[in-house]
Amino acid sequence: MEKRELVCVACPLGCPITVTLDDNNNVTDVTGNTCKRGDAYARTECTSPTRMLTTTVKVEGGKKACVVPVKSSVPVPKGMMMECMEAINKSSIKAPVKIGDVVIKNILDTGADIIATNNAE
Amino acid sequence: MLDFDLAVVGGGPAGMAAALEARENGVEKIVVLERAETLGGILEQCIHTGFGLHYFGEELSGPEYAGRFMKLLEDTDITVKTDTMVLDIASDNTVTAVNKKDGLIKINAKAVVLAMGCRERPRGALSIAGSRCSGIMTAGTAQKYVNIDGYMPGHEVVILGSGDIGLIMARRMTLEGAKVKMVCELMPYSGGLTRNIVQCLDDFGIPLKLSCTVVATHGKDRLEGVTIAKVDEKLRPIPGTEEYVPCDTLMLSVGLIPENELSKNSGLELDRITNGPKVDEYRETEHKGVFACGNVLQVHDLVDYVTEESQIAGLGAAKYIKGEKISSECVSTQGVDGVRYIVPQRINCKTDSDVKLYFRVGAVFNNAKIIVECGGKEILSKKKKKLCPGEMEYVTLKQSVINELAANSVVTVRVEA
């Protein structure tokens, strides 16, 4: 049995969480979280950690904006963030862009879409 | 002279939420004055997610969070004037502003909400030896370069100060291929949210050097390196601990200062610790009908709290305009023993609602108790697993408890370790 202390990063409150793992690395108990997201975060963090990815992507033909902010629709595996960045930096989107427009669908087969988080004319 | 019931100064999340809440509560003629080209305030450049989880139940980026409120505003007939700089607020609440279209405008308002946000402490506020070469900037300026202008300000970065903006920029620069060598923090603890230390530094193996500062910068035209040193308990550099770190960029994330020039010029006294105006439970300042909310009142780390506070101010302004705002004798609040400040600074004894007291502690406490007292009597206590200076805390006082308090008494909040 092992106890692991984590800080939930699912929202800015950052609750301190204690996770109990059995000898096969299965989560047996989660305490300290304030909401359900914290429980889910603690379980994935101990098995296959993921992170939300946010960055910008080039805009072509924009009136003023040369980049537009984007985010992953769901968290991507922590170890794949840099690879995803490379793919995003190679791509671009044509203006006008609207919040929610998909820039890259299912990036590197992670199941996450890269979507615009602001408008650009 | 334009006539409005309510004039809101600043169109960031605070100003937008205050205007919307006042409208919800029946205020008809509202104007929002924003000096930038668009509404949204600082959120426009905060492209990371983590906004709105508590308010909307979704993990939004800054522009998305601001976008929600802009949409709500668009659906009302609230007047929005962007590119409009407010110059003065007179003692009769006349607001003077200027923009290219209307020229100089004077607004006669029954109530005013101050929501000007805050700005970053600049390099001048620090004493670092070295020439004025390029490559030294605040983290917020760097954030604007990268996220709005799409331009990388450097490749080898040292960050001074572990405020949230610095931490967020450490990750942002790393993702864009820069090498962030370290984050130096003068204090023995970080000024940022724990969550940001975990996902912005630990995730990328960026060292956080506590009790450490930059004592000199090197380079003629462009920064070539910095000298860092450890500091003692009195925060003085310890001779012999200097270390040279090559880098082409130094980012400063050494604190935010509420933007209160307007408030000061209008004669409002500022709280020495928060650098914001002193307010009552509805965020009314010492000037009747002038309210304040958001980062201009106290520096917030969570925009969700900004929204909550601004709704209180918007509701207060609405009550004031309708002549329903309670203005009775007050009790004052005071942070002692580890509690640095309290907002609001005073509470009307006859208040008509429960009141949350927001505060920050001055050091890190584990398994501590927050105790609220008045006249030597404990009126509330709350256990906390962890308290850090980087995170705002609150306790809620019940209306029934407040109504029982003696006028002019002092409510103190303290931490028991």
Ligand SMILES: Cc1cc2nc3c(=O)[nH]c(=O)nc-3n(C[C@H](O)[C@H](O)[C@H](O)COP(=O)(O)OP(=O)(O)OC[C@H]3O[C@@H](n4cnc5c(N)ncnc54)[C@H](O)[C@@H]3O)c2cc1C
């Ligand atoms: C870099 C950074 C990262 C952050 N990260 C997070 C996070 O991850 N999660 C989270 O929940 N919160 C975060 N925050 C906090 C949150 O974004 C802020 O607390 C919030 O934006 C403050 O809102 P505000 O309306 O008070 O101020 P602002 O957003 O600064 O808006 C103030 C507005 O007033 C205008 N103004 C000022 N003076 C005048 C004048 N004289 N006339 C007209 N207009 C004027 C300004 O142009 C500006 O638009 C972050 C903040 C920063 C700076």
Ligand code: SF4
């Ligand atoms: S447990 Fe819930 S409230 Fe606490 S940090 Fe995680 S998401 Fe936020």
